[in-house]
Amino acid sequence: MNPTSDGRHGATASVLVINAGSSSVKYQLVDPVGGEAMASGIVEKIGSSEGSVTHKVAGGKTQRTVDVPDHGAALRVVLDLFSEQGPSLEDANVVAVGHRVVQGGSLFSGPVVIDDAVVEDIRGLIPLAPLHNPGHVRGIEVARALFPDVPHVAVFDTAFFQTLPEAAYTYAIDAEVAREHGVRRYGFHGTSHEYVSQEVARVLDRPLEDLNTIVLHLGNGASASAVRGGVAVETSMGLTPLEGLVMGTRSGDIDPAIVFHLHRNAGMSIDEIDDLLNKRSGILGLAGDNDFRTLHELVEAGHEGARLALDVYVHRLKKYIGSYLAVLGRVDVIAFTAGVGENDEIVRRLVMRGLTDLGIEIDEVVNDVRSPEARTISPEGTKVRVMIVPTNEELAIARQSLELVGQQG
Structure with a gap:
């Protein structure tokens, strides 16, 4: 279904996009139909009493030093800034929270609505992405608690490349070792590659x-x-x-x-x-x-x-x-x-x-x-x-x- 035809949510529907890393949380409030970013920002140095947050909204930018001992504190800082500086998340009609997840392994070939089983699957892929997936899991768990009334969706960097032919994704190592440890080509930046290839067709x-x-x-x-x-x-x-x-x-x-x-x-x-x-x-x-x-x-x-x-x-x-x-x-x-x-x-x-x-x-x-x-x-x-x-x-x-x-x- 084309999102522009989503009559249930209406033209004012927005999606809060979250990219939680090991020590940072990037976020953006997006109008998926019009394509505009209504607000964006980043919380950095999570785990520190001297973290920083930058919140950008039309007409201004707010920067602060904040105490962010964990991802929960970081996202609460984000919610406070939306309340103080705008735009109001209630008025924005947030219909979903979209989470960027770097590694989806061979389990995910497209976006999925997040439930407890999906969280455990993402956690189980940490050995393939030890720098990224732990932060994603923490960000998802906190965001689900803070936004319990809207669906959460995981979008995977690797999903677009699940279509690679077997000859393209297979490494020439012992096949049993590769299977046991998930060794194959997964590819990354897939969300960007998919978006750009579609934009090429649209523009032309x-x-x-x-x-x-x-x-x-x-x-x-x-x-x-x-x-x-x-x-x-x-x-x-x-x-x-x-x-x-x-x-x-x-x-x-x-x-x-x-x-x-x-x-x-x-x-x-x-x-x-x-x-x-x-x-x-x-x-x-x-x-x-x-x-x-x-x-x-x-x-x-x-x-x-x-x-x-x-x-x-x-x-x-x-x-x-x-x-x-x-x-x-x-x-x-x-x-x-x-x-x-x-x-x-x-x-x-x-x-x-x-x-x-x-x-x-x-x-x-x-x-x-x-x-x-x-x-x-x-x-x-x-x-x-x-x-x-x-x-x-x-x-x-x-x-x-x-x-x-x-x-x-």
Whole structure:
């Protein structure tokens, strides 16, 4: 059911979207029909007496230092700010609370209304996402207690990639070990990849099932996907978000034996190597800073590490684009999204350079123009259309939540 046709909830229906991490809670009050964020914010440093909260609403922003010993206190702070600063949650007609959950394993191929059994399933997936799912569970439990009269919906980062062919999600390791420990490619950023591939079809006014799209979600975390007719057939992230593209602080693809080498010869523990590959690698590890604005300034100043970091980043992207061209056989659109993808004209220009013989190029003048709108940056008549499509994961979660609640009602 299209959420715009949900007569039961009416045009004023809203969804409160919550993304609870280990030490933070991000939130957004969304009008799923109009697409507007009515309010948004973040509570940080949960577990501290000197936490912080930022609450944004039309016409103003409130920032405070707060005592947030746990997720319950954090969400109560959020409720207080809605009461004090607006908008009123009662007047907003909140019909669902949508929760972002990073890891849904093989259990969840779409959004689900949360009950006790779903919470236990998400808890059971903690070994696959020890940094993310514990915070999600705590956030869900507290939110269900604070909002007992509306349905809660879990939307999973991994769900969109449950359509991957077996050949794409299977790692070539001992099959019994893989089955016992859930080792396979899950993929992440799925809510963004799904939203962007659908937006491409909407903006171009073409049937989704007719389009083959490569989506490049380039933020501090980065991932690529190959989407055939709206169905994901390949993605770069794997068992965890560490695999794939070079990222802000993550290495992306490496020889797995590097782990053994560092353990045996550098005396590094598994936890130290985990920290190295997830938090001290990528652009940060090569250039000393993972902010792309600073990276480009360093390149201009002649910093060799920054130049190499940018070259490695672009090279990896080109490799994935080429492999996805082969997987799809025909590509209609390459869509850039997320912070770097939407805002960094230098990265887009470098990634697309040299691909003319594949029918891929950009209009550099159009590429350099900043705009919040989805748009085409390739010349008219090129074989592959190159686009910038802003992502909106909160809106996607809100719409999936409202649609599911409408179906359940």
